[in-house]
Amino acid sequence: MDITFNHVSFTYQPGTPFAGTGLRDVNTTIHGGEYTAIVGHTGSGKSTLLQHLNALLKPTAGTVTIGDRVITPTTNNKHLRALRQQVGMVFQFPESQLFESTVQRDIAFGPENFGMAPDEAAALAAETARLVGLPDDLLTRSPFDLSGGQMRRVAIAGVLAMRPSVLVLDEPTAGLDPAGRRDLMALFARLHTEEGLTIVLVTHQMDDVANFAEHVLVMDGGALVREGTPREVFADAAWLRDHSLAQPTTTRMAGALAARGFHFDQPPLTLDELADAWHRS
Amino acid sequence: MNSMILGRYIPGDSPIHRLDPRTKLLGCFYYIGIVFLANNWITYALMFALTLGLLPLAHVRLGFFLRGVRAIIYLILFTVLLQLFFTTGGHVWWQWGWLTVTSKGVVNAVYILCRLVLIIFASTLLTLTTQPLGLADAVESILKPLKPLHVPVTELALMLSIALRFVPTLMDQTTKTMNAQRARGVDFGSGGPIKQLKAIVPLFIPLFVSAFSMADDLATAMEARGFRGGDGRTRYRALAYHRGDAVAVVLLVVLTVVLIVLRTH
Numbered sequence: 277m278d279i280t281f282n283h284v285s286f287t288y289q290p291g292t293p294f295a296g297t298g299l300r301d302v303n304t305t306i307h308g309g310e311y312t313a314i315v316g317h318t319g320s321g322k323s324t325l326l327q328h329l330n331a332l333l334k335p336t337a338g339t340v341t342i343g344d345r346v347i348t349p350t351t352n353n354k355h356l357r358a359l360r361q362q363v364g365m366v367f368q369f370p371e372s373q374l375f376e377s378t379v380q381r382d383i384a385f386g387p388e389n390f391g392m393a394p395d396e397a398a399a400l401a402a403e404t405a406r407l408v409g410l411p412d413d414l415l416t417r418s419p420f421d422l423s424g425g426q427m428r429r430v431a432i433a434g435v436l437a438m439r440p441s442v443l444v445l446d447e448p449t450a451g452l453d454p455a456g457r458r459d460l461m462a463l464f465a466r467l468h469t470e471e472g473l474t475i476v477l478v479t480h481q482m483d484d485v486a487n488f489a490e491h492v493l494v495m496d497g498g499a500l501v502r503e504g505t506p507r508e509v510f511a512d513a514a515w516l517r518d519h520s521l522a523q524p525t526t527t528r529m530a531g532a533l534a535a536r537g538f539h540f541d542q543p544p545l546t547l548d549e550l551a552d553a554w555h556r557s
Numbered sequence: 558m559n560s561m562i563l564g565r566y567i568p569g570d571s572p573i574h575r576l577d578p579r580t581k582l583l584g585c586f587y588y589i590g591i592v593f594l595a596n597n598w599i600t601y602a603l604m605f606a607l608t609l610g611l612l613p614l615a616h617v618r619l620g621f622f623l624r625g626v627r628a629i630i631y632l633i634l635f636t637v638l639l640q641l642f643f644t645t646g647g648h649v650w651w652q653w654g655w656l657t658v659t660s661k662g663v664v665n666a667v668y669i670l671c672r673l674v675l676i677i678f679a680s681t682l683l684t685l686t687t688q689p690l691g692l693a694d695a696v697e698s699i700l701k702p703l704k705p706l707h708v709p710v711t712e713l714a715l716m717l718s719i720a721l722r723f724v725p726t727l728m729d730q731t732t733k734t735m736n737a738q739r740a741r742g743v744d745f746g747s748g749g750p751i752k753q754l755k756a757i758v759p760l761f762i763p764l765f766v767s768a769f770s771m772a773d774d775l776a777t778a779m780e781a782r783g784f785r786g787g788d789g790r791t792r793y794r795a796l797a798y799h800r801g802d803a804v805a806v807v808l809l810v811v812l813t814v815v816l817i818v819l820r821t822h
Binding site: 330357360364365367370372373385389420 | 730733734736737738739740741742743744747758759762763766767
């Protein structure tokens with residue numbers, strides 16, 4: 277399922293002294309089955325862009341085409357539920373959306389809202405909990421008794437249980453320890469390669485972008501300023517600095533090495549690529 | 558949420574913005590009091606002329622005030638209709654069962670409408686031009702004489718300013734939680750009353766949880782910075798009366814005298 281932005285602009289609170297620009301004339305396509313990363317510094321419009329992916333926000337100008345649904349500024353707010361099921365959205369600090377009495381019931385909340393029978397939803401919840409690496413004995417516990425990392429997993433499972441074909445992640449690893457961060461990123465990569473999920477990831481971790489993303493969108497000041505493969509986007513260190521971004525650690529390292537006389541055929545993105553290039557030279 | 562105009566501050570540097578918050582707060586209450594002195598066409602016309610004259614002085618567009626009126630239009634309509642149909646006396650113009658429209662009823666209904674609109678305009682003017690924290694400071698300063706009577710004035714003012722400070726934060730949190738639950742298939746504001754009531758649960762529980770944890774964090778942060786009650790605490794933004802405040806007081810006194818002279822006795 278492709279999501280296409282056609283001349284999309286968005287203004288917060290138009291017609292008041294508090295009006296603020298969220299998006300300016302964004303044109304792009306997020307292709308089904310691809311792993312897309314959205315980067316940009318704080319306030320660049322990333323989160324606003326995200327909320328257009330499942331019509332939580334509607335453009336003030338232009339159209340967003342999600343699968344075969346076209347969202348225009350005048351689209352009615354009703355009948356958007358099917359869309360919300362197809363595009364699963366994990367917000368920043370998603371553990372703040374937990375509310376049910378047990379972990380299992382919280383994960384089953386989404387599927388039940390989309391019309392699944394309670395026992396079926398409960399079975400699916402247990403299965404999804406296992407998928408995100410939650411031990412079975414947590415299912416009957418209150419979500420408020422868990423650790424921060426476990427709560428995050430429950431919240432992500434709650435979205436995955438809706439069986440979306442697009443998974444949108446807004447800084448999903450913020451505030452987690454390194455092990456938790458690595459596990460979650462591995463989980464998303466597995467969902468992408470094994471289940472064919474389309475992934476849209478907003479992140480400040482350029483290393484994650486280099487390691488996992490196939491397509492990168494760079495936002496600045498509400499506008500889409502560049503898009504391409506990680507290799508294309510990360511090639512120009514000076515340009516990235518101008519947009520308050522940095523190169524991934526590996527690329528920075530390679531740059532430092534190149535300055536001391538090492539030759540790379542193309543700048544390496546991941547640790548493996550760097551090691552290979554090192555080995556060859 | 559964003560259409561809420563009552564209780565919203567618009568930054569600016571107009572003569573009204575620069576008034577001391579104490580003057581504005583007390584002046585607003587006083588104004589609401591003297592609205593009830595008006596009881597004929599001339600006095601109401603005077604009040605309207607004066608109030609509308611204040612709007613350009615505050616550099617705020619009339620539209621904002623009208624939106625304030627729109628927010629409670631049903632309350633206004635209800636009150637006006639009550640006056641219209643249930644006032645007895647005067648010439649009877651229309652009657653149906655126990656509903657009567659009399660000349661006196663019509664006059665009373667118009668007066669009530671004028672009063673409500675004037676009161677909304679005045680309080681909207683107060684909140685649009687005064688920072689919430691300024692209002693909290695004003696309350697503290699005004700209540701200070703009650704301190705010897707063991708009224709916890711500083712604590713009350715602190716509670717007020719903390720509450721006001723958290724209004725936008727909680728609104729933000731509400732929007733976020735609603736979005737997260739919408740993404741999980743909750744429809745807010747559609748379906749029957751039972752369904753709508755059920756949709757409240759996934760919204761309120763996360764909100765309460767986060768409000769309590771924010772309160773906890775705030776208490777810890779305040780203690781870490783050495784907060785031990787407000788005794789002897791000085792202020793960065795000290796309140797001070799200026800010439801504009803004197804002008805405002807004179808204006809209100811003159812208005813009162815004129816109203817008393819012009820009203821029907």
